[in-house]
Structure formats: structure tokens, C-alpha cells
Amino acid sequence: MRFVDEYRDADAARALVGLLARRVTRPWTVMEVCGGQTHTIVKFGIDELLARGVELVHGPGCPVCVTPLELVDKAVAIASTPGVIFCSFGDMLRVPGSSRDLLAVKAAGGDVRIVYSPMDCLKIARENPDRRVVFFAVGFETTAPANAMVVWQARRLAVPNFSVLVSHVLVPPAMEAILSSPASRVQGFLAAGHVCTVMGYEEYEPLAERYRAPIVVTGFEPLDILQGLYMLLGQLEDGRCEVENQYSRSVLREGCLPARRQIAEVFEVCDRKWRGIGEIPLSGYRLRPEYRAFDAESLFDVGAIEVAESPACRAGEVLQGLIKPNQCEAFGTLCTPERPLGATMVSSEGACAAYYHYGRFREAAPSRR
């Protein structure tokens, strides 16, 4: 298939692995920020191909995983309200709240629907004028333009029975939180290619300079990851700390300006809680005042819900790269994709789920066959 096979070519991968092995002289610890990259790395076994001493730690870039527990509980509360049609991207449905998930709401009779595009919700809202339709607007900068667009359209078309539960988070503040943590071992980043497609990478330049950490904007196919690693490890070996763009077929330095304008029209930056990490200042989006009429959180009066996370779940440490998923005591025992304690086990992009599905549980539990 065009635009996929080229980036999965076995010979080219071998060549890059060879180049990497010759380039690396010392141990390095680098983080791939995006869950999609984690998925590729584990799915294709890329970390097994790397030179000894190169350690990949898996970053916080999975939107499902960092959505705070209380927002899931708010979603559950809204979805359980009679007359509501609750729309969500598929993988939010199995994220455990403090008592249940959205799939359980559906099983108990709630009208919970999977959508592929936020714009589908507007259609549903207009077809069901007597019902209240709520969209769970989750994600990083990647999904923000489409989510902003649906709110903008709802206002333009005056759809009164539509609202959004916003849980948007931003990548650069999370990278800064990791870099500024005294426990951090991360020496460089593969930045998330799709986030940068929307936002560009100007924001990363001061980060790289301030923390002396090289950053390479990287794509999602196996060869993207290998080339991104080659560029990143090359910088580390040379003692450079620049922002480079491996994913130039998609990313411009300034990003996608129409998308950024759409986001800025509807959203403003606010403080956000991250599951497992806690509150990070100026790390998310909320609706601007002129769009608050579409804010499900105030419409449904769920603003006061606050809950604590499972003490057994160490997803926060996983998301910050402090431990590998299979170093958590609950991994594969108390916590499985079927009965996840934390969101990193739910989404296929979550580091724990990626480890579990693709077999890394064996490292943690060698006694299992």
C-alpha cells in the first residue's frame, strides 16, 4: 500500500539499525512522546533492534491515558442522565472511572455511541432535537482542530441541544514537566509528529535550549522512528541540543495555520489535571467565554466531581518515564486490558496495553510460559 509500505521496508530498516549501532558509543535514555509511536515501537519490535544501552521510555502522549479520573466520572454521570446521547471516540469507552466505565453505562441502558468524527455528533443532535447530545472532546493538539470546528459549527448553526465535555491537553507543558522533574532520566525526545503537524515546532526551541535536550519531530512508521532515533542519538553523541524535523513530509515549522486559527477561535489555554501526573499549569484547553453555552461540564452541573486514583496503579510513573510498564506490581495481574486499573492499560496506545498486547509481560513474569 502506497505511503505505508515504503516506511516499513525491511532492508531500509536493517540499514538504519546498522547506522545507529555505529553511531552510538554510550548509553542514552530517550523518550518517544506520543502513544502512537510507542505502539509502533512495540508492534514492530523496534526496541529489540537497537544497540545495547539505548533505552526508550514511553511518554505521556496518549490522550486516553492522561484524561483524569474525575473527567471520566463526569462523562459517566452525564452519559447516565436520562435523555442524553453521549458520543465518544471508541477507546474512551473502556477507560475505568472510579466506579464504572462508559461501556457499563451503555450496558445499563445509557445511549453511548462511538463516533469517528466530532462532526457526526452535530448530525445526531440535529436529528434528535428532543435529546441532549454530548461529545467527549478528548485529545491533544491533534484532535483540537476538529473538536474546535464542531463547537464553532454548533454555534454558527445554532444547535441548542449539543454540548462538549472538554478534556484537551497540550504536549509542550508535559514535556517541560518531565524535563524539570529531578527524577527524570530523559536526555532527549522524539516529539509527536501529528501534534507538530497542527502546531509546528517553534514552541520546542526554547525547551531544547533551556534544558539542553535535543528534540526530533518524528513520524509514526517504523522507518520514521528509526530515522528519528538516528537523528536524536546523533545529536546526543555530538553534544548538540537542537530541534530537528524528521517528519518533514507532514510538519512545517509554523504548523498548520488554519487549524491553529480554528483552535484559537474556540479554545483558550487553562490549567489541566493529568491522570497519574497531577495538575500542570497552562497545559490544556477550555472553551472561550463566547462558547461556554456549549460546555457540558456546567450544563450538567458535574463540575464538583472530584475523586482519587487507585493507589496500586503506577501509570503516573510510567507516563513520566520513571518505570517501565512491566515494573509495576499490578501489571498483568491486578491490571489487564480486560480489567484495567489505569488508563495506560486501556487504550491500545497506552504504554501498558502496548507492552501487554505485544508480549512484554514475559520479561516481568518469566515464570509464565
Added chain:
Amino acid sequence: MAVSPEDFTCPVLISDYPNVLLGHGSGGKMTARLIAGLFLPSFANPALAALNDQAVVEWDGTRIAITTDSFVVSPLFFPGGDIGSLAVNGTVNDLAVGGAIPMWIAVAFILEEGLPMADLERIVRSTAAAAEAAGVTLVTGDTKVVDRGKGDGIFITTTGVGIVPAGVSLSADRCRPGDRILLSGPIGVHGVAIMSVREGIEFETEMGSDTAPLTGLTRVMLEAAGGPEGGDGPSTSGGRHAQPSSPSVDRAGIRCMRDPTRGGLSSALNEIAQASGVGMLLDEGAIEVPDAVRGACEMLGLDPLYVANEGVLVAIVAPEAADRVLEAMRSHPLGGRAALIGEVVSEHSGIVALRSAVGGTRVVDMLAGEQLPRIC
């Protein structure tokens, strides 16, 4: 993690769910736990415990294969088929992959009040045509109507009965290290065809379901393997096997077959690996995934290995019979794209691993519940 033996003896997990969830019907781990925790202990008997897609029972020297399956597909009509043809082919195929000759079929229609009569007529005509094409006789049936809103137009349950020829003995627990894994064709077509209609996703090329009766294909495979009595038997087995253990297995070079429907290729192979206590190593490059399926899966964040198939089967075949069986598959219209996709290994028992296109390996696990589309 594939389902391990201890999972089959732990009914506690069932009680974790106060309600039935959709995932319990996904064909993955939740389904397996429901079966192991509730159904198996309640209905315990050896024919059921074999957990094949069909039960084989013996009466008066004749081995009879029985299977039943319910069809709740939405939409009722989709490119390449409809719920009627699917209901016949699904049951026929469950018999065929057991090595049986499908003979008779029973059908129960649960109709929802308000279903257009024209739709019912169309489905019934297609059911009849599919039965004729598959060479089975529809000998009995039942009709119920439920209130509007209590069904989804129509649900169909089909039950099939077939005869297992002498000398054929296929079962998921008979695979051994060294056996070859053969796949009859491209995967994911049916699942993506259904999804494209259900979710309103449009592709440049229309995908039609590949639903078809597999009986003809399984016949030529069994003949090539020397399975049915009267066949000439695998030439390589003569004199080479000192131990007389499981003679029927040795005569039939095919250990087992599955049509990887719900849960996809991955679930079918995991079940077989578990049942036989062997590992499997697949070659990603050998598994044909049509571009339209790959494209849809890339877009939706799904894995083609878990997407449902209809007119496809996977067979585990003794190494000495593999070439002959593969050749026979390729001579049949439904197996023209058949391929050797991997091997049964003695390592990592119960686990299916896959060598990725770029050279790493990964475990191909059974899904926990429903495969959910990713956010981005």
C-alpha cells in the same frame, strides 16, 4: 497473554461483571471466560469440552457433526451478502472446517414487528440460494416475532448437521511443533465491508463481504492430505512412523481447520495454540491484507488480525502434507491466494508470536473485549 489453563478453572471472574457487556460477545477473552466460567461447568460433557466450532458425536458407527450459530449482523444487507446468506454459510463453514460434509440445516427467524415484508422475502430468498449453493437441505425452522424495539429487524439462528467421513479426525488439540499454518486467502474483508456500511465510511473501491461456503475447499484439502478413507493416504507417512499413536491423525495430514470469523485470525490461532499446548510463529509478510482493509484499519486504529472473516479458513497441516494441501487450496477458487503463513513451534506454548515486517517479533494476543477504534 493468551488464555492460560488456570483461566479456565476460575469462575470468579464472571461475577466481576454484574451485567453482560458487548465484550462478552466479541469472541475474545471475555467470551472465553464466559464460556469457561459459566457454560462449560453447567453443561459439562466431553463433546462440548473439546471446544471446537462443531461437536462430533458418534451413533451406531456414524460420526455426526453438529453446530449452531446466531446471526445478529447490522446492517441486514451489505455489499457481497446479507444476513440470510451469512447465516447459512457461517454454519456450513463451522461443519466444513471440522472435516464434515454438511447435510441438513435448521433455521430460526426472530423477527421484529415492523420489519418490511420485502426485506424478509429478500432474506429468505438469499437463505434458500445459499443453502442450495452449499449443498445443504433446509429441513426445519421456527418463526417468532418480538415487539418493535426488542429486536434489530431480524435475528437468525441456524443449526447444521453433517457427517464426518471415516478417517477424518480434525481437532484443535492435535497440532505439533513443525506443523505448517496455511491461510486460504486475504483477511479482514468481511469485517471491513460490514464496518464500511455500518459506520458510513466510504472507500475509493467498494469492499464486498467474502462470505461463501467453504465445503468445496475443505473437500479438496482433505483429499490432498489423504484424509477420507479410500484416499491414497500420505505417501510420506508409510513406514516412517514407528509409533502407532493416533493413526487417524497421521493419515489425515490436516490437524485442524478454523474459519476465523468473529475475533479474527488472531483469536482462531490463539485458541488452537492453547488447545494443543504449542506455540506459533507467524510471518507478517505472508499474511495477505488487501489494501482497502489495511487502509480502513490504519484509519480506524484497528488491527486486521482481529477483524472478522467469512470465506476464509486457516489450517494446521503436518509438514509432510503441507505442500500438497497448499497446492490443492490454490487449485480451488476460494483458495487461489492461499499461503503458508507460519509454523507451529515448541517454544512459548499457548502463545502466538509474529515476526514483523521490519524484523522484530511481537506476541499476537487474544483481544480482551471489543476492538475499539482509537482516537488518533
